[in-house]
Amino acid sequence: xxxxxxxxxxxxxxxxxxxxxxxxxxxxxxxxxxxxxxxxxxxxxxxxxxxxxxxxxxxxxxxxxxxxxxxxxxxxxxxxxxxxxxxxxxxxxxxxxxxxxxxxxxxxxxxxxxxxxxxxxxxxxxxxxxxxxxxxxxxxxxxxxxxxxxxxxxxxxxxxxxxxxxxxxxxxxxxxxxxxxxxxxxxxxxxxxxxxxxxxxxxxxxxxxxxxxxxxxxxxxxxxxxxxxxxxxxxxxxxxxxxxxxxxxxxxxxxxxxxxxxxxxxxxxxxxxxxxxxxxxxxxxxxxxxxxxxxxxxxxxxxxxxxxxxxxx
Numbered sequence: 001x002x003x004x005x006x007x008x009x010x011x012x013x014x015x016x017x018x019x020x021x022x023x024x025x026x027x028x029x030x031x032x033x034x035x036x037x038x039x040x041x042x043x044x045x046x047x048x049x050x051x052x053x054x055x056x057x058x059x060x061x062x063x064x065x066x067x068x069x070x071x072x073x074x075x076x077x078x079x080x081x082x083x084x085x086x087x088x089x090x091x092x093x094x095x096x097x098x099x100x101x102x103x104x105x106x107x108x109x110x111x112x113x114x115x116x117x118x119x120x121x122x123x124x125x126x127x128x129x130x131x132x133x134x135x136x137x138x139x140x141x142x143x144x145x146x147x148x149x150x151x152x153x154x155x156x157x158x159x160x161x162x163x164x165x166x167x168x169x170x171x172x173x174x175x176x177x178x179x180x181x182x183x184x185x186x187x188x189x190x191x192x193x194x195x196x197x198x199x200x201x202x203x204x205x206x207x208x209x210x211x212x213x214x215x216x217x218x219x220x221x222x223x224x225x226x227x228x229x230x231x232x233x234x235x236x237x238x239x240x241x242x243x244x245x246x247x248x249x250x251x252x253x254x255x256x257x258x259x260x261x262x263x264x265x266x267x268x269x270x271x272x273x274x275x276x277x278x279x280x281x282x283x284x285x286x287x288x289x290x291x292x293x294x295x296x297x298x299x300x301x302x303x304x305x306x307x308x309x310x311x312x313x
Contacts, residue, residue, distance in 0.1 A: 025230055025252045025260070030282070030310075031267040033291050033301035040297035042069060042087055042095045050075055050102055051085050056111045056126075057166065057222055057279035058294035060092070063116075067092040068140055070123070071294065072110040073102065084109035084125075086141060092285060093300070100141050107145060109135070111166045111279075113223070115313050122195065124149070124178070130163030132180055134195065149178070150197045151190050159200070166220040170231070170256065171313040177224070177256050179233070184218035184243070185209065187235070189257060207233065207251060207259050214266045215249060217241045222248075222280050224256075226311035231256055236278035237266065245270045246278035248293070268293070268301075284309035 045051040051073020058071035067089040074082040083102035087095040103109075108128040115122045123135040123143065134146040149167070151159050163182055170177040176192040186205030190198035210216040215237030223234045231253045236246050248268035251259040268291075271277045279295040289303035289310070 026250065026262045026264070027228060029289055029303050029305065029307040030227060030232060031250060031262065031264060032304045033268075033289075034304065036271075036277075036293070036299040036301050041093055041292075041300060042071070042298035044297070045073065045097070048075075049073070050078060050083060052077075054294065054296055054298070055082050056295055057113070058281070058292075058298065059112045059114045060281045060283050060292050060294075061114055061116070062092065062283050062285065065090050067095075069095060069294075069298065070112050070114055071298075072112065082108050082110045084112065084143070092283065092290065095298070098141065103141060104135070104143055104145070113168050115169055115171060117171060117313075124167040124169050126165040126167070130165035132164050132167040132178075146196070151178070151180070152197070152199045154200045154203050156199070166222075168221040168224055168233075169313060170224040179206075179221040179224065181220040184220050184238070187219055187221050201257055206257055207235065209237075212261075212265070213239050214247065214269075215239065215261075218243050218246075222278075223282060224313070225282055230254055232310075233259065234280045234282060236280065239270075245275040246295075248278060248280045248291075282310065 044053050052075040055072040055074050061068045069087040071085045072082050073085045084104045085101045086098040086103055089095045109125045111126040113124045121137045121140055127133045131148050133148045135143040137143045151164055153159055164180045166181045168179040176195045178190045178198045179187050181187050187207035189201045189206045192198040209219050218238035221233050221235045225232050233251045235249050237249050238246050247266035247270050249265040250262040253259045277293050281292045283290050288307055291301045293299050
């Protein structure tokens with residue numbers, strides 16, 4: 001049965017308008033969340049604690065009824081090192097610190113991203129001077145340091161010296177995709193088959209700052225997810241040259257290389273009560289998505305309606 005011409009024309013116009021707005025590839029379940037929890041679900045450990053301050057991106061993983069939060073704690077009044085901590089939960093809302101904290105006492109571990117693969121947990125993190133490095137664990141608690149990641153230019157030579165931080169990874173068909181920033185001035189993509197030596201797909205950023213004001217001065221990817229046949233990058237960005245404020249944004253891709261930013265960015269704008277609140281992690285709780293922010297404390301927002309889970313590496 002053919003639609004009347006006027007109805008077909010209206011449908012076409014609506015579809016074209018949706019594409020023009022950039023709404024079609026950004027489903028509501030990935031950007032439409034309720035208000036943040038009124039109080040932190042997890043915060044610093046107290047004035048004298050090693051983890052007095054929570055730092056940067058933490059990582060939340062749900063495995064059935066077991067929820068795990070890896071986080072970075074610091075206390076500059078004690079020493080400058082930023083260390084790895086662990087908290088666990090049965091509901092993702094009430095968290096208990098691990099007795100083993102800090103998990104890695106003699107190393108700088110910050111901005112963590114954790115992937116479960118081949119019976120192990122792999123942690124990609126920033127080390128001192130924002131150099132990405134790898135750690136491995138079989139039980140989520142005891143971690144073995146594997147050294148810094150080697151990142152090469154597309155032609156094979158080493159990338160220039162300097163920071164290569166906020167590593168976010170996606171594993172697909174045996175290929176590791178590493179998204180990393182350099183001074184938050186852009187996001188680069190490098191790939192690897194062993195998770196140790198990465199080669200740039202392009203020596204230019206795949207996700208650049210601007211040109212819109214909301215991410216003009218800084219950008220870093222927090223997490224890559226796959227949903228409804230597309231890839232999505234949650235990222236934090238700053239509209240200010242002094243980077244005094246941060247907000248949460250979203251971009252999408254069909255190939256992990258070419259990205260389109262959501263026209264509704266920032267979908268979590270600057271919070272006037274906590275202008276640096278950022279570092280998002282999307283987790284499906286079995287019924288709907290939750291969006292956690294982990295800096296400078298852990299808060300959660302619930303998705304507006306039940307939805308199927310997105311894929312994670």
